[in-house]
Amino acid sequence: MFRSVGWMVGVLAVTALVAAGCGGDDDDSDGSASKSGGPVTIEWWHIQNNDPMKTIWADAAKQYEADHPNVKIKITVLENEAFKTKLTTNMQSGNVPDMFQSWGGGTLKEQADAGLIKDVSEDTSSWIGDLNDAAVGLYQIDGKQYGVPFNLGMVGIWYNKALFKKAGIDAPPETWDEFLDDVNKLKAAGITPLAVGEKDKWPGMFWWANLSMRIAGKDAMAQAGEDGSFDSEGFVKAGAELKRLIDMEPFQDGHLAAPWDGAGGEAATMGNGRAAMDLMGQWAPSTFAANAKDKKGPDVGWFPFPVVDGGAGSADEQFGGGDGFAFGKDAPPETVDFAKFLVSPEIANKAGASGSTLPVYKGTENSVEDPNMKAVLDARSDAAFVQLYLDQAYAPAVGQAINDAVQGLFAGKSSPEDVAKNIADAAKAG
Amino acid sequence: MPAGRALSRPTRRSRDRRRWVTIALFLLPALVLYGLLVIAPVVQAIYYSGFDWNGLGSLDDFVGLENFRRAFSDDVFVGALKHNGFFIGLSLLLQLPFALAMALLLQARLRGRALLRILYFAPFVLSEVVTAVIWTLMLQPDGLVDQSLDRAGLDPLIHQWLAEPGIVLWSLFVVISWKYFGFHMILYLAGLQQIPRELEEAAMIDGATRLQVLRYVTLPLLGPTIRISAFLSVIGALQLFDLIWVMTGGGPVNSSNTMATYLIDWSFKRFQFGYASAVAVIMLVISLLFALFWQRFVLRRDIDGALTTMGR
Numbered sequence: 001m002f003r004s005v006g007w008m009v010g011v012l013a014v015t016a017l018v019a020a021g022c023g024g025d026d027d028d029s030d031g032s033a034s035k036s037g038g039p040v041t042i043e044w045w046h047i048q049n050n051d052p053m054k055t056i057w058a059d060a061a062k063q064y065e066a067d068h069p070n071v072k073i074k075i076t077v078l079e080n081e082a083f084k085t086k087l088t089t090n091m092q093s094g095n096v097p098d099m100f101q102s103w104g105g106g107t108l109k110e111q112a113d114a115g116l117i118k119d120v121s122e123d124t125s126s127w128i129g130d131l132n133d134a135a136v137g138l139y140q141i142d143g144k145q146y147g148v149p150f151n152l153g154m155v156g157i158w159y160n161k162a163l164f165k166k167a168g169i170d171a172p173p174e175t176w177d178e179f180l181d182d183v184n185k186l187k188a189a190g191i192t193p194l195a196v197g198e199k200d201k202w203p204g205m206f207w208w209a210n211l212s213m214r215i216a217g218k219d220a221m222a223q224a225g226e227d228g229s230f231d232s233e234g235f236v237k238a239g240a241e242l243k244r245l246i247d248m249e250p251f252q253d254g255h256l257a258a259p260w261d262g263a264g265g266e267a268a269t270m271g272n273g274r275a276a277m278d279l280m281g282q283w284a285p286s287t288f289a290a291n292a293k294d295k296k297g298p299d300v301g302w303f304p305f306p307v308v309d310g311g312a313g314s315a316d317e318q319f320g321g322g323d324g325f326a327f328g329k330d331a332p333p334e335t336v337d338f339a340k341f342l343v344s345p346e347i348a349n350k351a352g353a354s355g356s357t358l359p360v361y362k363g364t365e366n367s368v369e370d371p372n373m374k375a376v377l378d379a380r381s382d383a384a385f386v387q388l389y390l391d392q393a394y395a396p397a398v399g400q401a402i403n404d405a406v407q408g409l410f411a412g413k414s415s416p417e418d419v420a421k422n423i424a425d426a427a428k429a430g
Numbered sequence: 431m432p433a434g435r436a437l438s439r440p441t442r443r444s445r446d447r448r449r450w451v452t453i454a455l456f457l458l459p460a461l462v463l464y465g466l467l468v469i470a471p472v473v474q475a476i477y478y479s480g481f482d483w484n485g486l487g488s489l490d491d492f493v494g495l496e497n498f499r500r501a502f503s504d505d506v507f508v509g510a511l512k513h514n515g516f517f518i519g520l521s522l523l524l525q526l527p528f529a530l531a532m533a534l535l536l537q538a539r540l541r542g543r544a545l546l547r548i549l550y551f552a553p554f555v556l557s558e559v560v561t562a563v564i565w566t567l568m569l570q571p572d573g574l575v576d577q578s579l580d581r582a583g584l585d586p587l588i589h590q591w592l593a594e595p596g597i598v599l600w601s602l603f604v605v606i607s608w609k610y611f612g613f614h615m616i617l618y619l620a621g622l623q624q625i626p627r628e629l630e631e632a633a634m635i636d637g638a639t640r641l642q643v644l645r646y647v648t649l650p651l652l653g654p655t656i657r658i659s660a661f662l663s664v665i666g667a668l669q670l671f672d673l674i675w676v677m678t679g680g681g682p683v684n685s686s687n688t689m690a691t692y693l694i695d696w697s698f699k700r701f702q703f704g705y706a707s708a709v710a711v712i713m714l715v716i717s718l719l720f721a722l723f724w725q726r727f728v729l730r731r732d733i734d735g736a737l738t739t740m741g742r
Binding site for chain 2: 084085088091092107110111113114115116198199200201252253254255256257258263264396397400404407408411413
């Protein structure tokens with residue numbers, strides 16, 4: 001009966017998947033407790049797995065190594081989802097990389113509470129003021145600095161200029177009603193107005209979150225983050241407006257099974273000119289291009305999320321977030337110095353000029369030449385308030401509950417009231 | 431005689447002891463690996479399942495059996511269980527009979543049957559992820575499947591194969607069957623080859639029709655193979671993960687979750703490792719109970735003298 005024994009081992013192995021990551025505590029001994037001047041290895045995990053950033057950073061690391069002969073930088077480049085999984089398993093075994101991608105917010109707080117990451121308030125105090133305040137704020141917990149940002153972007157609506165012209169739309173909409181009008185105009189012209197990737201769930205969350213910001217307002221969102229009151233009136237209204245949009249059937253065929261990136265996804269739909277608009281962050285145009293058959297993608301423009309009449313939010317409140325680095329609890333002191341180098345104008349200007357990053361070192365914004373990125377940057381510099389992505393701002397379980405609830409709305413399985421209640425239940429339980 | 435017996439006793443005992451030492455030495459490497467890689471993680475998962483734990487920091491919030499109660503009162507988890515049941519049921523009712531039929535066909539002396547056997551077996555060699563990506567491309571709106579239906583004039587049959595909650599399970603079942611029927615077919619072919627031709631010929635000479643030969647000779651003699659193949663199929667359906675995770679992620683709106691996708695979702699997306707461990711334990715218990723039941727009662731004759739009787 002060897003075969004069935006083998007299969008049972010298989011069953012157990014699947015079961016053990018979770019636990020396996022939790023076993024063993026082989027502490028990372030190299031790199032920690034180094035004297036300055038002695039040989040040091042910095043283990044750096046990042047998720048810029050596409051060029052130009054991948055190369056810019058590899059070159060930056062080489063340059064830093066050349067200037068600091070005692071420092072070796074070991075780079076691990078991971079795809080976004082793979083990174084999250086690998087980081088989690090490593091964290092459970094206490095084996096935290098010295099420097100790694102972080103979005104700040106609720107996840108960073110859980111890591112800090114568990115004592116896995118380093119408080120860098122002192123190490124960064126002399127230069128953190130040179131960076132954009134909103135970006136820096138995303139990495140502060142109880143007044144302490146737990147990370148260093150390098151990028152801060154906004155979510156807004158990307159539109160295909162040619163398709164807008166075809167539907168007779170001269171200017172991007174400013175209010176929600178104008179926006180809904182444009183959706184109708186596009187439909188009338190036989191164009192799919194919107195692309196969304198509900199397999200990944202978070203692209204749909206963007207719609208609900210932006211409407212919540214415009215209708216319930218930033219104070220209600222902060223309040224809900226504290227006490228879980230996601231079932232208050234403003235959120236239900238936001239859900240109702242989203243339902244109104246969904247009921248117009250503006251999204252591409254099969255959007256419930258479409259991912260953001262990859263085959264048949266939201267970005268491919270936009271990239272190949274098969275939908276006119278897409279609510280997405282500043283990384284969208286490069287992903288459209290990567291998913292386009294011609295590898296270029298359509299000519300797109302950007303406008304901030306429209307204002308809703310009678311809502312509590314205003315046009316200068318933006319929804320977005322950024323990227324930065326957090327530091328493992330045992331990271332050698334050189335790590336923070338290396339991070340300082342990475343966000344410095346020398347590297348930030350290159351990153352900005354490449355069109356894929358909106359650097360946060362004050363003054364390096366001018367390096368951004370791409371007109372679309374400039375539009376996002378203008379909105380960023382005018383922003384009175386930036387709401388962090390909800391699945392990052394709140395604890396992971398609450399973030400996922402929002403994603404799930406909104407997917408139910410997209411699938412026509414739940415009402416705006418259900419959505420508000422499900423999120424509130426998860427937030428109150430967590 | 432008594433003297434002789436008294437003499438032989440210690441020698442036999444020492445020979446026994448030596449035999450046990452040898453057995454222990456042979457078992458040791460396997461037992462150590464099994465203990466470290468299988469038993470220890472299982473014990474850990476059972477331990478974690480008693481806590482409300484986010485995977486970081488210390489285990490200090492003991493909740494007893496609360497995680498289990500929560501799983502069974504969660505519609506999404508119960509739904510995932512039902513989806514596993516759906517795949518088990520359809521595999522046994524459709525996939526295996528189909529594989530058997532193909533095996534019976536390919537046993538006949540056909541031209542090019544070796545080639546056909548290889549073709550049907552080939553999908554099994556692909557990894558689940560590769561299979562999932564290929565089929566996602568084919569099933570996307572206006573993909574190969576839709577275009578083929580359109581060209582064949584069957585466009586009313588076109589659906590959003592992976593996006594409609596009522597259809598997605600069937601789409602996935604087709605893909606799973608496409609990948610695995612070849613494996614079961616090969617098992618059956620091997621089983622069929624072991625049936626002596628004389629028995630079937632004898633039945634024919636006695637006037638049995640082809641159907642009667644199949645019903646009263648071939649199938650009963652193929653019994654052990656069918657029982658093993660059903661066992662593998664059920665265990666496989668209980669563990670379904672890779673293919674579904676890549677194709678749908680358990681969606682849309684949880685309509686294709688299985689226990690394993692639910693488990694990964696709650697561990698690595700929601701960081702509720704205590705709760706996810708409880709789900710893992712439930713999955714383990716179901717698989718283990720089924721495996722024991724099947725071995726004890728269904729496979730009993732087939733494996734007589736092997737595992738369940740400890741060699742006695």
